[in-house]
Amino acid sequence: MITLYHRPNSRSTRFIFLLEELEAPYTIQIVTTRSRDGGGAVDPANPHPHGKLPAISDDGVVVFESPAIALYLTDRFPKNGLGAARR
Numbered sequence: 217m218i219t220l221y222h223r224p225n226s227r228s229t230r231f232i233f234l235l236e237e238l239e240a241p242y243t244i245q246i247v248t249t250r251s252r253d254g255g256g257a258v259d260p261a262n263p264h265p266h267g268k269l270p271a272i273s274d275d276g277v278v279v280f281e282s283p284a285i286a287l288y289l290t291d292r293f294p295k296n297g298l299g300a301a302r303r
């Protein structure tokens with residue numbers, strides 16, 4: 217099961233769209249991050265090594281950085297053909 221670590225109005229929102237398009241089973245865990253105004257805080261529940269978003273975990277495998285997450289998910293859930301074309 218995929219867990220998407222998420223904060224509304226952040227880059228993690230893009231992966232709600234992708235997970236839905238892939239018809240992947242997932243849960244969302246809301247976490248906090250630092251904010252530009254100096255507020256907020258890194259959430260110990262967030263597995264991202266820099267406390268940022270997005271991040272996902274998949275049965276203990278943690279993936280972070282948006283392009284890496286996109287490639288991981290489209291490889292993991294190939295059914296709808298959204299990944300890179302294979303030769």
Ligand SMILES: N[C@@H](CCC(=O)N[C@@H](CS)C(=O)NCC(=O)O)C(=O)O
Pocket residue numbers: 225226227228249250251266267268269270280281282283
């Ligand atoms: N290149 C990264 C950017 C990550 C990033 O800067 N995320 C913001 C949220 S949109 C964040 O976590 N900010 C909190 C912080 O910098 O501590 C990605 O797309 O995965």
